[in-house]
Amino acid sequence: MPNLKSIKRKISSIKNTRQITKAMKMVAGSKLKRNQSAMNEFRTYASTYDSVIKNISDNTVLYSHPFYGKILKKREGGNGSNTGIIIISTDRGLCGSFNMNLFKLFFEELKVREINSSQVKLYILGKKGSDFFKKHNYEVVFNKSFSESESAINLSVLLSDSISNDFKENKIENIYIMSNQYISTLHQKAYAEKVLPFETQAAGKNKKSGGYLIEPVDYEEEIIDKIFKDYIQTKIYFKILESFAGEQASRMNAMDNATRNAGKLINKLTVSYNKARQAAVTLEILDIINGVNAIK
């Protein structure tokens, strides 16, 4: 028969845990709201930028920019085909399978795209990601956690500078970004996207003629360069915001589940506690009756 005292102790400790998970859920909920609105505010800007870059990519004239793949193939004297992968993970744990899904996607993508793991250069945001990939001996070029840096926007500027420089210097030939896409509060999906080189329309038919007039003409290259760089920064920043919102949503769900499980466990233990207590009472009564009978 289980000990009454030990069950009671167990119940009270689980109650404590439930309180903590409940509080964490509330905190995650309020953070989620803030992050969600930040993400939604920025979404129109990011999507408009996407469509602008797509318009430009449909045009042939700007292909001389190094961010397009064509030039790259011509200077094939580079050092193999290194692939840069940006991973946006989180700083803190206790958010369900949020980070694990990302890491799983990473290994799947390596397999699908036939990328040799020795040719991968990683750009990692978030402590969890850097811990994981350091343990697996990957080459980490860029590594920053969110809590160390003052703001997400500075982080995205730093990262985009670093990748566009590495890309221009031919240290890496492809860049992918892997992060968690925020679909809804209940659903986040790990997602990989190619950042560089820019995709161009292969068939000649769809190309629009005319090209672009860039003013002032003297600074044509600087202007385009800045627009492309800002695009990468915008993209990274949006992914970070999305990941922030997803993290909190995922944490909220995880903590909600934990709270519910704790409740279930408490019910179960309470039932067995009552049973044990009843058994003890019955035993005691039996003892007394036996005692009374013996005296008679």
Add this chain to the structure above:
Amino acid sequence: MILNLRVVNKKRLVFEGEADFCEIPTEAGIEGIMPKHVNFIANLASGKIKYKTGEKVNEIDVVEGGFVEVGSDNVNILLNS
């Protein structure tokens, strides 16, 4: 023929809709854009974006710059504020 104008900043969609004509302050001077304008990219200078729909003229302030892309009667303006 009309222009499809879309103005966004980093917080929200400022304006989306049709316009007959618009005037954009760029670094190379104020640019008037009518339908069938040549494809065009420029950085913005501070000033006012004016666009005309029907008889009405509306204005949007440009404070911190940004850039504009014009392609086949679509005008996309991205503001840095």
